[in-house]
Amino acid sequence: MDIPDVVKAIQSRDEALTIVIGNQKGGVGKTTNTYLIAYTLAKMGIHTLVADLDPQANATKTLMLTKSQQEDAVYSIKKTLMVGVQEKDLTDLPVKIMDNLDLIPSYIDFQDFTKYLYQNTNNEYEETHLLEPLFNPLKKKYDVILLDVPPFSIEITRNAVIFSDFALISLQTHDDSLSGAEEYVNTLSKLQQEYQLDIEVIGILPMLHDARNGVDQTIIQSAKDEFGEENVFTNIVTQMARIKRFPINGITDKDRFDKRVLDKYQQVTDELLSRIGLFIDDKEAK
Template sequence: MAITICVGNYKGGVGKTKNNILNAYEIAKTGKKCLVIDLDPQGNSTTVLIRTKKAHSSDVFSFDKTLMTAVKEDNLSGLEVEIVHNLYLLPSYIDFANYTTFLDLQYGIVEESHPDFNSITQKKITHLAKLLQPLKEKYDYIFIDVPPTKSYITDSAVMASDYVLIVLQTQELSLDGATMYLQDLQNLSQIYGGDFEICGVLPVLMDGNASLDQFVLENAAEVFGEENIFEHKVPNMARLKRFDNTGIVENDRHDLRVIEFYKDVANELVNRIDYFEKEKMHG
């Protein structure tokens, strides 16, 4: 049964997508079967991973049907695309922006003051978890990429996950976004019975402003707890940005520096999850 990880923050442009796919890429190299599910209608994970596929093989990629079509058909199986050995993608497309409307049509719309509001919301935000169940049987790890805003899409991803990884860029707005996200996670757990753990906060350092980095990291440690901040902090690496255009490649020493670094990040992520998994077994 796959361990499912949602990667989030309510601030855009913090490196959520990149960290999501690079962790999946690295864990896949250790022999674990990984799936990246792209729930962002902008499809950034899809774009970078399809470019990765093209860089590593001559196979031609084509969409047979979109994720939204599969949701309407109540079956996500068979949509996965193999990117490299052990790494698969469930691609997104712009029509996934209609997912909220789909849920409203399926379960109805009521005001927050309505007595059935929580029970209807519960049905909406757990619909995806049911759809993902057959896929969980096929993989070791599933990584879910989501848009950087609160919506039924982001709530659904959390409710379908065992773990949440918060990506935090060392700037005040990113910390604000992460703090708001934490409050929402607490609500999803307390009100809707979300059964997930926050497996850590991964800092992405801003460019060359050590005092600001340090200030935000200290504040983050107060909000999330020192023990929840990853030991590995993602430095500003130009090559990381280039992967947007090339896909993930391992062609020269600059590529390999990024790849080597993410091997350590992925290792820390797995160790953190293993710690929680052992706690569950003994708990």
């Protein structure tokens, strides 16, 4: 299935294809991958929602800055994800960032999610399924939902995995990130078995920690040995200084440095869609 056909297949679904982007360790590029893949999907005409499930709210900050860049105005968030969870309604939360790209904003108050979870559930099933019914109405409004989850909250991770179709694992090339990927896959496997989930690992996306250091290639090879070469993206996100500017200024497309980053993420997103196409083909064959 070629990419235009995958796009059509995604757009023709009754519910959004939902992808959780994760790793049990922090600082491995999860948030960067989330908003740049989302931005690319939106540019391709795919109606995309980013749900920022991280109390640090870095995806929220970057995308709200992107909105300000697009519209030359400053915006504030009227309602956060945690308030939506408490009200048991997320449908009025999405903020339009640009054409085809919306955001469910997070804020520091989402650090209270775990306390709220245990105070408002009676068993483990309810604990892991609290967010699913809140996202179900949103699934009917979008083509793709990308979930940005924090590294150290197993409660948020479990809730996100429950209603996701795919998991994309972000791997920055250092040892902690690889062990975090292994822990994340183990978490997915346990949840799959316990709740008979249909979630699949769509792949592992490497981001170079230091392109001049031979350790990077060693970590990538270790990931291929551990998870299978076919499960590691062939497109690797190299170090680019402009990526570090986006959280300060928002995502821009003004010069060759911007375009270098956006071209790379077009390649990454194309590979992501190709991998999704393989799963669609496999399901249709069954």
